[in-house]
Each structure stands twice: as C-alpha cells, then as structure tokens.
Amino acid sequence: MQSxxxxxxxxxAAITPLPPEDLAIAGADGAVLAxxxxxxxxxxxxxxxxxDGYAVIAADVATAxxxxxxxxxxxxxxxxxxxxxxxxxxxxxxxxxxxxxLPDGADAVVPVEWTDGGNEIVAVTQPASxxxxxxxxxxxxxxxxxxxxxxxxxxxxxxxxxxxxxxxxVRARRRPRVTVISTGNELAxxxxxxxxxxxxxSNSYMLxxxxxxxxxxxxxxxxxxxEPEAVLAAIExxxxxxxxLITSGGVSMGGEHDVVKAxxxxxxxxxxxxxxxxxxxxQGFGLLGARSTPIFTLPGNPVSAFVSFRxxxxxxxxxxxxxxxxxxxxxRARLTGPTTSPEGRQSFLRGILDSEAGxxxxxxGQSSHQIASLARANALIIVPEAVxxxxxxxxxxxxxxx
Ligand code: AMP
Ligand code: MG
Numbered sequence: 336m337q338s339x340x341x342x343x344x345x346x347x348a349a350i351t352p353l354p355p356e357d358l359a360i361a362g363a364d365g366a367v368l369a370x371x372x373x374x375x376x377x378x379x380x381x382x383x384x385x386x387d388g389y390a391v392i393a394a395d396v397a398t399a400x401x402x403x404x405x406x407x408x409x410x411x412x413x414x415x416x417x418x419x420x421x422x423x424x425x426x427x428x429x430x431x432x433x434x435x436x437l438p439d440g441a442d443a444v445v446p447v448e449w450t451d452g453g454n455e456i457v458a459v460t461q462p463a464s465x466x467x468x469x470x471x472x473x474x475x476x477x478x479x480x481x482x483x484x485x486x487x488x489x490x491x492x493x494x495x496x497x498x499x500x501x502x503x504x505v506r507a508r509r510r511p512r513v514t515v516i517s518t519g520n521e522l523a524x525x526x527x528x529x530x531x532x533x534x535x536x537s538n539s540y541m542l543x544x545x546x547x548x549x550x551x552x553x554x555x556x557x558x559x560x561x562e563p564e565a566v567l568a569a570i571e572x573x574x575x576x577x578x579x580l581i582t583s584g585g586v587s588m589g590g591e592h593d594v595v596k597a598x599x600x601x602x603x604x605x606x607x608x609x610x611x612x613x614x615x616x617x618q619g620f621g622l623l624g625a626r627s628t629p630i631f632t633l634p635g636n637p638v639s640a641f642v643s644f645r646x647x648x649x650x651x652x653x654x655x656x657x658x659x660x661x662x663x664x665x666x667r668a669r670l671t672g673p674t675t676s677p678e679g680r681q682s683f684l685r686g687i688l689d690s691e692a693g694x695x696x697x698x699x700g701q702s703s704h705q706i707a708s709l710a711r712a713n714a715l716i717i718v719p720e721a722v723x724x725x726x727x728x729x730x731x732x733x734x735x736x737x
Contacts, residue, residue, distance in 0.1 A: 336506035338720065339646060343662070346620055346647055350629050353511065353578060355735045357504045359526035360497050364489050366507035369658040372483040377473030382437040389428040389457055390441035390448060393465040402696050403453075404458035413438065428457060437469060439492045444468035456618040456652055463515065478499070485657055511552040511655040514573040517544045518566055518584040518594050519635060537706060538583035538640045542633070545644045546581070549652045559594075559622050561585065565599035574628040574649040578655055581648060586617045586633030595619065595632045604605055607628060611720055612641035613680045614703035618647070634701035640718075642715065645734065665717060668695040674725045676718035684714035688733055695733050712736065 355369030362432055384390065386673045388495040392406065398652040399405040407428040415434035420455055422439035423429055429438045439442075442465050450459040476482060483489075489497075489507065490724060497505055517539035525535040536558050543553045556573060560568045566585070573580050585595035586607060596619065605621030616639075619632035631648050634642040649659040674697050676682035685708050695716055700708030705723050719726060 336573050336609045336616075336679065340608060342608075342618065342620075343647055343650055346629075346651055347654055347661050349620075349622065350651050350654040353504050353655050355508055358507050358509060359504055359734075360494055360502060361507075363505050364491065364494050364508060365510040366489050366505070366550075367658055368485050368487045369506045369508055369657070370481055370485050370487065372497065372500070372502065372505065373480055374476040374478055374480045374482055376501065377478055378476040378500060379470050379472055381472050383470050384431045384433055384435050384437060384444045384468060385470050386444055386446045387432050388430075388444045388446040388448075389459070390423055390431045390438050391428045391442040391443050391459070391463065392423065392425055392441065393463055393467070395426060395428075396443070396445060396462050397458045398461045398576055399449075401460045404460045405585075405663040406458050408520045409453060409457055410454055411438075422580070426732060428459075430454070431456075442466065442469075456625050458627070486657070488656075488658070499581045502562075508656045510550055511578040511652055511727045512555060512576065513543075513546040513555070513579045513581060513652075514554045514577040515546065515564075515582070516556040516559055516573065516582045517540050517542075518559045518561060518568055518582060520556050520561045520592075524558070535653055538633075538635065539638050540579050541637065541706075542583060542640060542644060545641070545658060546648070546652070550656070551579070551647050554566050561592050561594040563594050563598040566594050568723050569599065570630065571624065574626065575631070576622040577628055579648075579651065580623065580628055580630040581644070582630070582632045586632045586634055599632065605612065605632065607632070609620075611680050612642075612646070613677055613682045615643040615646070617684070618643065620647070634703075637706040638703045638709050639678075640687070641706075641709060645715065645736070647681070663734055667730050668693050669718050670694075670716070670725055670727055670729045670731055671696040672727050673697075674716065674718055676723055678723050679720055681720045682716075682718040683734070684716040684718065685709055686713035686714045686716040686734060687712060687735065690735075695731070 412430040414432040414433040423441045443463040445463045451458040522536040523533045543555045545555045607619040635641045653661045685698045688695045715734040
C-alpha cells in the first residue's frame, strides 16, 4: 500500500496549473492572481474632501467659536464628479461635497456641522486645522506601490481595489471547472421516493459542495448507472470541458460492479491503487484525453469520498490555481478520549475540536458510511500509520474542516 503523503506528492507533481488569462474583474472573484498588481496612479488620484462642508484657508477660521463665528462669503460649490478646477482666494470659502476635488489654495475643510450651513455667507463656529477633512492624493497608495501579490485569491476587497485602481481586467487563474459524477445502480435522487435496496445519492451533492467551497465552479452530472460504456461516455464528455473530474463509487477492490475501474482501466492513463489510509483506501487518479484532464475516482462510501476530497482533491485544486502550500496544515489538539486505528493505515477520525481549549473529542460512529457522524464533526483527527491506539490526553494532529 502507498502512503498518503507519497500518493499526494505524485498527484501534485502530475498536475499542471491552468494558464493565466486576462479576466474581466466583474467575474474574477475566486480567481488567483498570476502576477503582482501595482498602483499605476496615486490612490486617491487627487486631493479631495472627506466631508460635506466648506473648503477654506485654515488661517481664516483660526479664531472661530460659537460666540464669535467667522463669516466667509461662499464663492462657489463643488460636488463629487465636478472636473473643472477652481481656486480659492483668502477670506473666502467654497462649499464642497464629500469626494469633490479640493480647490487650489484651500488647505482645510470645515464640516457642515461646524457651520450654519449658509449658501451665500457661512458662519463658521469652530476652527479647522490645516489638512482637516482632506484626503491627500496618494495617501492610500502611491504609483508603483504593491496593491496585491501574485498568488492572492481575489475576494470582495481585492476586486474592490482592482476597480479603484482602474484595472478593468486582471491576469489571473480562474476558478477551476470541476465536474462531479456519481455512479451506482443503488442511487436515487434525494427528494424522490425510495424502496429498500436503494439509497439517496449523497456523494455528488457533497462533493459538488466541497469543490465549490474550495473555490471551484462546479457541474454535477446526473447519476450514472453501473454500465461501463455509459460511464466512460459521461467521463469523456466531461473531460472535454472540465479542468478536473471527480467520480464517486465503482473503484472497490475486485468487485465485478466496479464500473469506474472497468471503464477507465483500458485507457491506461488512470491507475487504481490502495492507499494506506482509513477511510478511503481504494483510490484512482490519472490524466484523461487531449487536455490531460486530471481525474479522481473516489470510493463510494460517503465518509471515504469526503476525506479523499480533503486529502487529495483539494491540494490538486490549489495546484490548478498555482497556490503555494498545497496541503492544509494540521493543528495540534489534546484528545479527550482514546482512539483506535488499524495497523499500517493512517486514520482520519471524525472529531469535534474545541479550538479555545485546544481539545478534540472523537465522535462515535467512525465507519465510512456514517455520514450523520461526519456532519456533526468539525475536524479530522489524524492517527499516523504506525500508531494503533492513542490514549486520552495525547496531543495529536487535527485537520479543521471548513
Ligand atoms: P462502491 O465504491 O461503488 O463500491 O460503493 C461503496 C459504498 O458506498 C456502497 O455502500 C454504496 O452504496 C455507497 N455509495 C456509492 N455511491 C454513493 C453515493 N453517491 N452516495 C451515497 N453512497 C454511495
Ligand atoms: Mg458502486
């Protein structure tokens, strides 16, 4: 049996990052920057007012007080979006709105709250010091400043700064397109009635959700019956457009109903093996078709499929977007109860992590079909291959679930 680490390394080495593209910023959230983004212009681009009020020369209002207001003639009014330059002479003021360009000569803005709000003559009741309520050009970023580093995943704030800095497009790797296909004659659509012997398909929905959570754009194919020709056709169809394929089921050891294995073995580019882990031992991985689309054939037991996604597929997704650090780094926590694990297999046990206490409690229901227990867990407890038992109190590696 191959170790989890060696299998994961093999996968990571086999996958090529997506090519960078010029993406319109409107659809670029979730993409990962392929290069640094620097400011080409100052941010803000010009001196402007931070408040609604009056642009003044600070010295002119230095003596203002409620008892002895300074009265200034209002020369003009500038609003956000006015592009004509205007200038201010001593002893006067210009009514100004938030975001409006600061008149030449002005060195402070008196907020409207410190005045009587006059339109022809304004009474200022409080002095504004030099620079008050002024946003200076370049106070956020200067030309040449690094705004975003290559490798950054674009979220709302990052899209915001790209727009603010005037970039309509960005050089990045888009969200990987992932297709999920589940197989099995026993599978029925959730929401439809069931007869004994059938189960509702949980994997395709779960894996689709996991892939979306990992930042992918997901297509879920209809469930495939255990017919190798049809399964192969579906896989090949998906491989023509997807960046990564995930199948569930049909890869167990030796059963004649192992439809995914039967469908793919003759292609020769997907290999099936036993990985020294529990759950998730039967695994298949390879590259398919003209586009060398990576395919993961995950085992059908829901917890096996889930753990396999976390341990193998998610790192592969990160490679597709060229994100450094492919592997989720475990944290350490103290076991509140004992655990057991088969010899020679790395176990991923479902647990509840209390981050504050640094403690993790193994759940009951550790079989690979027990998805109810998985849904209660917020962490996977890792028991190394060589270890068969951990006593309560042992400090162990734990993978937090997103
Ligand atoms: P297989 O890997 O196809 O041999 O399936 C192993 C176990 O997982 C069997 O008990 C299947 O019924 C179950 N299983 C397979 N596919 C799914 C699925 N999509 N949703 C829930 N359980 C599944
Ligand atoms: Mg099956």
